[in-house]
Amino acid sequence: MEDERLYAWGNPWFRWSVVSFVVLTVLSFLVGFVVLPSVQRDYTAGGIWASICRAAGLPANWGAGTATDKAGPLSTSVVLAPAMALPGSSDAVGRGATIALQQCSMCHGVQGMSEANAPNLAGQYPEVVIKQLEDYKHGHRIHSFMEALSSNLSDRDIADIAAYYDSVPKARTAPARYSESSAPALVRVGDPLRNIAPCIGCHGGTDHKLGAP
Structure with a gap:
């Protein structure tokens, strides 16, 4: 009986808890999806729906013809022969x-x-x-x-x-040895799952050092 009264709409504590939760949810929604996107430097006014979509991370242009794909900077002009x-x-x-x-x-x-x-x-x-x-x-x-x-x-x-x-002859030295205790796995074997080569592939030994290609 006491539980029914506790969760009854006639209970002022329950009523104000529900109202406060709804108001807080609405305010959080407006701040996160309307107010904050509108104050961004590159914001362009497009209505509340555009603000919501922008805050949710949806693209501004859906059509392939309207997408503005910018080519990245040219990495090299050398043609290997x-x-x-x-x-x-x-x-x-x-x-x-x-x-x-x-x-x-x-x-x-x-x-x-x-x-x-x-x-x-x-x-x-x-x-x-x-x-x-x-x-x-x-x-x-x-x-x-x-x-x-x-x-x-x-x-x-x-x-x-x-x-x-x-x-010029390249320096010949004994290959460097790395134990598991002296070097992390990323240095010794890389991380194949993330397509990361081992560091010692370029930066180990006398002929490979800091800044070495």
Whole structure:
């Protein structure tokens, strides 16, 4: 009997609880789906229904013809050709060594083995060096120092530098070993379920270090 009176509409406590809950729900709905969307910087007035759909995450344009797909920035303008992978002539290697000594050795080392946090270039594939320098030169890869250095390089300069570093022997060291206690699994084996390669695939050993491709 007491339970029936407690949940009866005639009970003022029950009545005010229901009314308060309804009012709070309506206010929360209006604030979340109308007020907050309307004060966003990129809000365009389209009525309450547009506000509700926008707050719920629905797209503004449903039709394929009205969608405004913007192409992303161009990642590179380099077209890899088989000739890039060929060893350079002795003249190209000598000329590339002169340019590298003047402009590259301060970071990448005289023999392409860096003592700083710059990639080791000794034995690097020529097409890799060509692509990176071309990307820096044309602004497709951002690095203030490298952009400035590569801006005055001609196509022949870039090809000769690549030929020189390709001719330099790569350092040979014992492979680094990582135990389960010293390195996390993400470093050792990556995460195949998330398509993440292991960190040591690029950043382990003498010829792979910080900033290494």
